[in-house]
Amino acid sequence: MRVIVVGAGQVGSNIAEGLAEKHNVVVVDTDPVKVESITYSHDVLALEGDGTSIETLTEAGIENADLVIASTNSDETNIVVCGVAKAIGTPFTIARVKKTNLLQTWERSAGAFGVDFMVCTDLQTAETIVRIAGLPGAHDVDTFAGGLVRMAEFEVEMESPIAGETVAEADRYESLTFAALLRGDEVIVPTGDAVIEVGDAVVVIGSEESVRAFAASLTPELSLEDVDEVVIVGGGEIGYQTARLFEEEKGVDVRLIERDPKRARKLAEMLPETLVLRSDATDIDFLVREHVDESDLVVAALESDEKNLLVSLLAGRLGVSRTIGVVEAGEYVDLFETVGIDVGVNPRLVTAEEITRFTREQETENVAMLESDRAEVLEIEVNRDSVLFESRIDDAMTELPTGIVIGAITRDDELITPRGETVVERGDHVVLFVDTEVLDEATSAL
Template structure:
């Protein structure tokens, strides 16, 4: 697929890196020629320096041959204009825009065919906020994502010595969780993925990737991670787009929320934007005296959500040392996140990894409805819908055990109506089934997509 990406910032470069590795033809456009040169040295892609709203720049970037345009610059206006130009001048078939302002989501007529001609909107801030909300809701998990319209939950949980699964066989999970539809897809031991069979012994400190009926997710995670209490008191360092959005959502759900913001003008604005029960404080999150005054030792969750990785790391480490029960930090640099997560910082959130799945579901071939990056991008979970008949589909009419999945990919579950089926049930796939798959080798993704593409005879 020929894909034109506008903007080489954190989102754009992350998107490019993910798509290049899947044998797409990528062209990256940005005003910063030095940044483009650096990315071109590292990635197999083409670059064009210039303003992405200019017709001449888009033409030089090959917009006339592009199958898809992804506008993810830091400017909403530039992304909007670029999508309209791409449609009206170059007739690019699919156009995706990163939009920060919530106003555009509330007025679909502005982005539609009569407006800026955008097929799909992505919002990193909204994606990260949702991601953090789920982590607060499930304090036992390192990562939580949903599939099949919220019917299935996939969670990454570290087993401790008090867990019901410690030193047990993976196949015993049904006995340990009676009445719960749950299946262990993969485990990580010493940072290395291990394929799971019913005879695999789960050890303390293993990280389990478990798929569970969403109705029983809380009970299942409590059994896997004993001792984790539900959070009620939350402190957020950073009142930017993500911090303010998260504070608003958490307050609506009944959490006691405090927001620390170092910029006085921003504090004054937050005090008018956020609900009255959210306490907005002016100060530095690395100020030990301030944290002590605000009862950091009684805080259930501390989140460092500023735009500064180093500041987020330091404030999280300080909050943890002073007694915060669980700390999370927004860390853009992947190397920083890998170093810090699992140390004194409980969860390191990479904003690009939280966002990339929202975009990838529009890029994937076949009827793919959800994509989530897991464990800092090492694994990908994909939800696809099976279509067609046995004669036109490679999956419909076949049992799970008969489907030839490429090495590095496996079916984790399928959802049929309100019914959740796992590979141990060995069901026959039907048209309309939602199939949830786990992919640990990125290069096999095209082969996985091909399984869910209906042959021409179907039409």
């Protein structure tokens, strides 16, 4: 498949990296420095030029392109790129936007703007925050098989009860599979005697109940039922969308702190179930007066990474159990999580993963990407061509490369916990953990 990616920033670069191994990727950007950088760092053809220009798109091979992804920092530019691409070719077009009103307009008018699929960065970020918030201690969460199967990633800290245990000792839940241990740059498919170390990221797949119970065992002070009061700092679009989504959650009280008076009044009108407070959230006296320390979660969604880190540090000092912060600079996520934010969410990476996920879903039922595409969790429907068809799992695994773990099976809307003797049937939905190094081999066999 020939793919043209317009925009070589963090989003475009991540998308190009995720697609380059399997597809013929061309990246277009107006910045010669970015073009030179991506030329040496990725296996792609990089062109300097304006992606809204017919001449540039023609040079990129638009007439033979199967997919065009517009991922510049300008919503309007991305929409124009898709429109021009449709005018001179027949590719499937994907546009990245920040403004939710553009997404709403597109959703109400099929084919609007010449865009076939649209991803809204701010909404996608808010959805990620709310999803992670629902599972204490989790750094990544996703659902499969219509909600029957949940995948979650947890970091093992010094005080974690499973630190130093073997996987067999930590596996105390009937409908849970330990899919992987992510240790530094290493992806480990765990055996029963594998020891879980401090600093590992543990990926588990199973029923919602089992994953929730596992999460509660890791952070007993943060039982799920305790997450009933959320404070959101920052009333920009991400903060607003996060509050709106939390309003839809039953039993969750939401407070939003916004400094600008006009914006605060507008938010109060748009969010009838949210208490909007006008103040500077870096004022510790205000935070004390408003009893922010009694909240279960603080979401820092201000306009700068430094302010979000400061708010998170202040919240932690006051005794808030958990913080989630928006971190625009992707390279700072790990650092900020080390010094003050429990979970950092990078909007550009979230958007890149969603777009890459959509391209992968053309081959599978559902996809979740882990650790910047170091591994993926796939959902497939088994057919006659699959190596799993009418086979025992332990027999089928001998024909698959290492780096694959079958995490769950659903059959007729019922969850089956996979065991070696389990026979996979046609029509079963299988959720698998796959190391990206064997992704192509795995998908062709499955």
